[in-house]
């Protein structure tokens with residue numbers, strides 16, 4: 001079965017509320033969501049959740065990831081430790097669109113403390129509505145793969 005409509009989600013304790021909102025949006029958009037995140041305010045460590053989502057993508061369980069922490073920064077740094085992951089922190093829908101068009105990002109990172117709920121939802125929609133423009137930008141993404 002194709003995993004192209006499967007999204008792995010991960011988040012820390014700061015971001016469980018936003019995670020559930022984005023999960024519902026993704027399901028409404030027709031995606032199956034695997035929730036690897038934490039579901040409460042009890043303190044956890046964002047690298048653990050970035051690792052779970054990266055592993056799901058590397059193992060072929062999901063094609064996409066959405067990671068949310070306070071800033072969207074720590075969790076993106078953690079996810080980008082994995083060669084197969086192109087995780088981009090995004091703060092508006094233009095950034096979300098360019099992350100797909102130019103960078104072929106496979107993981108969207110959002111900050112629950114830095115991006116309002118409606119902007120985050122807008123970013124999500126833009127990210128998942130946009131295709132990579134491989135014929136123009138593919139050679140640079142290939143360069144990333146070889147680094």
Ligand SMILES: O=C[C@H](O)[C@H](O)[C@H](O)COP(=O)(O)O
Nearest residue numbers: 012014069070071073074075
């Ligand atoms: O980049 C890291 C994230 O913003 C974390 O959500 C944040 O560091 C968690 O901080 P605290 O444990 O103070 O809630």
